[in-house]
Amino acid sequence: MKADVGVVGLAVMGQNLALNIARNGYAVAVYNRTAERTKKFIEERVKAEKIIPSYDIEHFVASIERPRKIILMVKAGTPVDEMIEELLPHLEKGDLLVDAGNSHYADTNRRLEKLSHHGILYLGMGVSGGEYGALHGPSIMPGGSLEAYRMLQDVLTKIAAKTEDGPCCTYVGNSSAGHFVKMVHNGIEYAIMQSIAEIYDIMRKILRMSTSEIGQVFEEWNKGELSSFLVEITYKIMEYMDEETGKPLVELILDTAEQKGTGKWTAQAALDLGVPTPSLNVAVFARTISHFKEHRRELSRVFGEKSRVTSDKSLIKDLEKSLLLTMFLSFSQGLWLIHEASKAYNYNIDLPEVLRIWKGGCIIRARLLNYLGAILKENPENINLLASNNAMDFVKEKLSSALKVSSIARESGLPTPVLNSSIDYLFSLTEENLPANLIQAQRDFFGAHTFERVDKEGTFHVEWQKLE
Numbered sequence: 001m002k003a004d005v006g007v008v009g010l011a012v013m014g015q016n017l018a019l020n021i022a023r024n025g026y027a028v029a030v031y032n033r034t035a036e037r038t039k040k041f042i043e044e045r046v047k048a049e050k051i052i053p054s055y056d057i058e059h060f061v062a063s064i065e066r067p068r069k070i071i072l073m074v075k076a077g078t079p080v081d082e083m084i085e086e087l088l089p090h091l092e093k094g095d096l097l098v099d100a101g102n103s104h105y106a107d108t109n110r111r112l113e114k115l116s117h118h119g120i121l122y123l124g125m126g127v128s129g130g131e132y133g134a135l136h137g138p139s140i141m142p143g144g145s146l147e148a149y150r151m152l153q154d155v156l157t158k159i160a161a162k163t164e165d166g167p168c169c170t171y172v173g174n175s176s177a178g179h180f181v182k183m184v185h186n187g188i189e190y191a192i193m194q195s196i197a198e199i200y201d202i203m204r205k206i207l208r209m210s211t212s213e214i215g216q217v218f219e220e221w222n223k224g225e226l227s228s229f230l231v232e233i234t235y236k237i238m239e240y241m242d243e244e245t246g247k248p249l250v251e252l253i254l255d256t257a258e259q260k261g262t263g264k265w266t267a268q269a270a271l272d273l274g275v276p277t278p279s280l281n282v283a284v285f286a287r288t289i290s291h292f293k294e295h296r297r298e299l300s301r302v303f304g305e306k307s308r309v310t311s312d313k314s315l316i317k318d319l320e321k322s323l324l325l326t327m328f329l330s331f332s333q334g335l336w337l338i339h340e341a342s343k344a345y346n347y348n349i350d351l352p353e354v355l356r357i358w359k360g361g362c363i364i365r366a367r368l369l370n371y372l373g374a375i376l377k378e379n380p381e382n383i384n385l386l387a388s389n390n391a392m393d394f395v396k397e398k399l400s401s402a403l404k405v406s407s408i409a410r411e412s413g414l415p416t417p418v419l420n421s422s423i424d425y426l427f428s429l430t431e432e433n434l435p436a437n438l439i440q441a442q443r444d445f446f447g448a449h450t451f452e453r454v455d456k457e458g459t460f461h462v463e464w465q466k467l468e
Ligand SMILES: NC(=O)c1ccc[n+]([C@@H]2O[C@H](COP(=O)([O-])OP(=O)(O)OC[C@H]3O[C@@H](n4cnc5c(N)ncnc54)[C@H](OP(=O)(O)O)[C@@H]3O)[C@@H](O)[C@H]2O)c1
Pocket: 008, 009, 010, 011, 012, 013, 014, 032, 033, 034, 037, 073, 074, 075, 076, 078, 079, 080, 082, 083, 100, 101, 102, 103, 127, 128, 129, 130, 131, 260
């Protein structure tokens, strides 16, 4: 028996993806650098699925039907290059390699170029949904040539999550479009996670709610407009008790957040392309600041006690609206970035399609996506979603709550960077006259950088002070 598809890399994602493909009726060849992991996988997780293990690359490649379709699910970075180098001598023209990890889009472009010289087709494919999604149906974001996508389309659409709008998989676009979209997906994910954490902080420190009470509020919210994967896991986290101490586990977890790079890359890409994504960017810095635990401990003593404003439970309604606003504006910024990247890199990305495939399986799936999709449908040029009376009404309806929450947090000395940046993003974009005229004057003053005028055409420079 030859395999229909090969999977390289059997950590959490690879194992579950391989099982998902096999459970959809395909024979899957699997290989992992460390043989022990493959053995354990076969012994502990594979039952009736058609899975063919290999312990050397040659045997692995030989066990796959031609033209071969091989999905790499290894650690992003040099491991992907190393695996490609190992596989390459055994591949033939017309074979397909798919990098399903969280690779940087520039790496994907480089690998695409290199493999095209060998006649090997290549897809850079984002996969979202964590281990559960990988097994039961992730959101899949493949990019590269359409020809390459067609080779694996049936498999991918079968294993993807399904919503009423179809499978959560689409051909995202040319070259590294898939990895770019997955990267921005993660950037939005950082912002929404931070935003939820800010609300949680206000609930515990200002409303003095217990973890269990907080969980109940998130559970309620998950039944309404805020319904989403991240809100859902938040209430489940609040309910989880530590067996050893009998306390909610979340209270025992050290407050330093890790990151693997996709949030930072999103911010870097936004800065490179000149797209404003402040809420996404500050979410990355929030994780960075969290890392300075010792320093924060020391400085909190130097700063002294912060007096917390008191508020009653009526604030919960404002917190809900506040979170809806930051979610909306995080998507607004992410979509804008994807749109600009699509133009700059000729990705040819269909934004409504991206929203559609984020509706199921993925970490940022949210009921709100239906609404965002409808706004874009109404006007596909509305790339940051704000150029619509409908969207502006939505945002304005949440704004007074967001301002109230932000103000209470400010007065209490609580950091709410995503909330504040989101408000400022909105205020900046809706302000016709920004003080950038002064910035231009300052630039021209010290560096003769020139400026434009509001009253006549042209580029100007004045001698702001006499040079001796
Ligand atoms: N975990 C998630 O929720 C998630 C979600 C979406 C996407 N992703 C992305 O999916 C990919 C896989 O993620 P993961 O969490 O399953 O695993 P991971 O911890 O990122 O990577 C571990 C896998 O990579 C292999 N590997 C590491 N260095 C290697 C090298 N130099 N050569 C060959 N293989 C090497 C490991 O093999 P050994 O067993 O030999 O060490 C193992 O199979 C990553 O790019 C990740 O960012 C992860």
